[in-house]
Amino acid sequence: MDATTMPLANINKIKHDFPDLNFEKGETFSWDPNSRTIYYEKLSSKQDLAQLLHEIAHAKLDHKNYQRDIQLIDIERSAWEYAINDLAPKYSLKLKMDDSAIQEFLDSYRDWLHKRSLCPQCDAVGLQKDNATYRCLSCSTEWRVNQAKSCQLKRYQIK
Ligand SMILES: [Zn+2]
Ligand SMILES: [Zn+2]
DSSP states (O other): OOOOOOOOOOHHHHHHHOTTSEEEEOSSOEEETTTTEEEESOOOSHHHHHHHHHHHHHHHTTOOOOSOHHHHHHHHHHHHHHIIIIIGGGGTOOOOTTOHHHHHHHHHHHHHHHHHTBOTTTOOBOEEEETTEEEOTTTOOEEEOOOOOOSOSSOOOOO
């Protein structure tokens, strides 16, 4: 835990800046398009602020449910771009798309998507039938996958 305190935007300021969104404490950072609620775990580091701005970007870009996993990477990338270009400067947060932390977020997302596309029987890459089901073209196994509840698959340090 970093003991140095730096001036960070607090949650009340952020709530004030986005009156059209609801903010609630949650287990992880996430965005619920149905209730227009952003859940935040805490707001005590740059990492937390970056993740919160990323969720706000999902809200501002009106990201809802997706049908195919392949769309997820584009959704994640566009939310980071919006967070970096439009939101971070307002909170004096220096973030760049080529920051290793952002790239690692996207890489971990790609890895996670790849793993869930692998057939549990034969390890071939399956074809996604709908948002919750994959089918293997080699052995015809079908398997179900969960919707991603959070963008925060892994924690990376943003310096
Ligand atoms: Zn298979
Ligand atoms: Zn995201």
